[in-house]
Amino acid sequence: MKRNWIRAAAVLLLTGAVAACGSDAPSSPDGVTRVRVAMIPLGSTLPVHVADERGIFARNGLRIERTEAQDPATFAPALTNGQYDIAFSLPTIVLVAAGKGLDLQVVNRMQRSTPGSPNGALFTKDRSLDSFGKLRGRKIAVPALTGTITDSLKYLLLKENVGLKEVEFVQTPFPAMGDQLDAGRVDAVVAGIPFSGALLDRGFHLQSEVVTAAVRKASDGKVTSGMTALFAATAAYTREHPGVIRAWRKSLQEAVDYLNGHDAEAREYLQTWLAMPSEVAQRSPLPEWTIDITPEDLRPYVAISRAVGTIDTEPDVRALVWQDHP
Template sequence: MNFRSWISVVTGLGIALATAGAPVQAQTAKPVAVRAAYIPVVTWLPAWVAKEKGFFAKHGLDVTLSVAQNLSVLPGTVGRQFEFVPSTAPDLLKAVASGLDVVATSGEVFETEDNASTYVMVGKDSGIKSAQDLKGKLIATPTIGGVIHVATLYWLKKNGVDPASVRAVEVPFPNMADQLKAKRVDAVEALEPFVGALKAQGNVALTAPLLSAGKEVIFPFWISSGEWARANKSTVTAWKASLDDAIAFIKQNPDEARSILAHYTKLPEAVVKATPFPTYRTAITAKDIEVWGSVLREVGQLATTVDSQKLVVQ
């Protein structure tokens, strides 16, 4: 073998060894399959935008979105049916107190003083003007054990009314206006866009109950199985990053975001246009959760001590 041939062999061998030992950059990593549930209301718009505009795919996720109707039962589905589901602090805390290993993995909506989305509404001729006037009254709530009703009970207690003096009945948001008009209930706990429709009919907002817990409080957010989240932090990071991209898109392209909102909620165009966007934010801390732990203890719905520091994986 002459010198030139020897050099060619050595060079070829070196290239082969270097290629074998290095990652193949041309190959694209397979997207991570993720299953998520959502409730068909404006709260979950960032997830829909992330799906429709390709932000999940951009961050390496192959997301399947499935509609659900009852938020309170979803903690028990993570780790089996879904990787991410909607929840609230009371539902999360109660689930953990009952022995489930579930954690918050991303924020979604915060209720703020300058952008409230939930109100206790009463008829304009009801004579109800304060918390004291609700003693012995019947309130329609989407979920008796849910965050909105917990907040209403806390608001009542802060204003000197025994929460036990008020009765509650579960009524879906779309049916609340009819129930209030027919005087089958004395007040309703309504969420946008239903608040806007109720106000248009002359009904009156008595309070924004969530704000009784603070000037800015976590409302719904995303949770996952604790075991899964701790083992898949890169996927949790990608999920949050996708939602952050979607939130930025919503701010810059509100009209296109509303088209996506209409697609997922099936609401009439006029309602979609009138629906205000809530305050979207993915950051969430143990302190955000603990605020609601204090509220639950005040209204007698959380007897077990829960360490909020262990309830957030981001």
């Protein structure tokens, strides 16, 4: 399934039959369990695609039915309505859903953002814009006006006493950010893999990895890496089908291990699945894929989201992260 990697995000239309989220997971006579998965095709979610294409899910007793779309905000209500069993999400979306009383649990993360593997990288054309305080009065291109990357940026601006009304946030698709920055229409952009690699190649200045910087600050240095891609299910589903969650996580870990040991194949998958130009797929840094997540990994996002006004509750992160109890 090819996806045009430069198209703007499309809104997923929630259609189809709705099943009760507490029902048994359908299994075939040979014991294979059907799992309905909603996801966004990204570099960070490549292990899901690889686990499906290479039969890893099947070997672990799962038959995955994938729906690929571009708007993760629609996935949370679709989970609680029973349309999907497992769906892509973001830390911010999970926290907002919890505040609305939606019964979600994070079952795994997909990647780790660090300064060496930036998935929320702040770039400028002007080298002198080397602190968040210097962005006062500037225009910043962001992938969305809300969400984990943008909330992290807002948090860091506030920590430098820059009011959110003192900065103009411009929603911009990742592939268009370089041209907007080069033309001077914006003063800074925040981009993720693989687009961050292309921006470096064009000579723009990498100033910060905003998600990592924000979680470090929000956790007083206790959490040292960020995350911008998760998968979640309803808590009812995880309680009733822990074996499915274990098989899902095991399959993803096997796919991550394969990708980490096969660089050329990983880049070929990026090129074919995401319809990415060959030269971009070959140059771009690969995501730092990782599956495991703890409640403490999620905790800094509560502080970040509260500080910028995205949520006004204090969710229990221990209840929001699935923990295996065989």
